[in-house]
Amino acid sequence: MSDDDDGVQIAQRRVRADRPGPAIPLLLLALVVIGAIVLTFVEANQTGFYIEDPARVAYWAIASALAYLVAVLVARRQGYRGGIWVDRSPLAAAGMIALIVALIIVLGEFAAGDLLIRGNVPVLALTVGVLVWAYREHRPGLWAIAIVLIPLSLLANLYNMENLLGRMGIPISFAHADQVANLGAIAIVLLIGAAGFGLAHWFAAIRARRSR
Secondary structure (H helix, E strand, O other): OOHHHHHHHHHHHHHHHHOOOOHHHHHHHHHHHHHHHHHHHHOOOOOOOHHHOHHHHHHHHHHHHHHHHHHHHHHHHHHHHHOOOOOOHHHHHHHHHHHHHHHHHHHOOOOOHHHHOOOOOHHHHHHHHHHHHHHHHOOHHHHHHHHHHHHHHHHHHHOOOHHHHHHOOOOOOOOOHHHHHHHHHHHHHHHHHHHHHHHHHHHHHHHHHHOO
């Protein structure tokens, strides 16, 4: 292999190491979902319908907006530090537009009760944001996460996934176990994605340092 080829590979490793990864945005989205699980236990109104539960509407709107804002600001800070810029505004814009549409649907009850009763329509908006993000950044890992989130976000609104756990021999029987199972599955996927991308970025940084 020529010195030029070695130089190209070294440069590519440095770019991969310096490029902001998806770990932090995925972690932020996971924290938003985990917060929704916590809210299920502390919020007094447990009817499940958004139209009767303004606290959930406010939570999803505020928590999601903060998560997307932090994701954009962190990417900009990483760009200043590493010199490689990644625009996270498509994730934020798509996620917030989808969330606004979702909240309009649930507040106006423009959907069947089966979709509204569990109060998890915002996770569909979250999935839309990840899909647009995967399309813009062309990362196979993001596509994999988005594809897994599609059925999970639908199930979170249409089915109690605690039933699946029971059939697998993992019975859970406590207050709001349905929400823990439904939202927990989505949070776990996001956390696994964040950990995977974080480790990949860490190893890339190690390889880049060794090649200098």
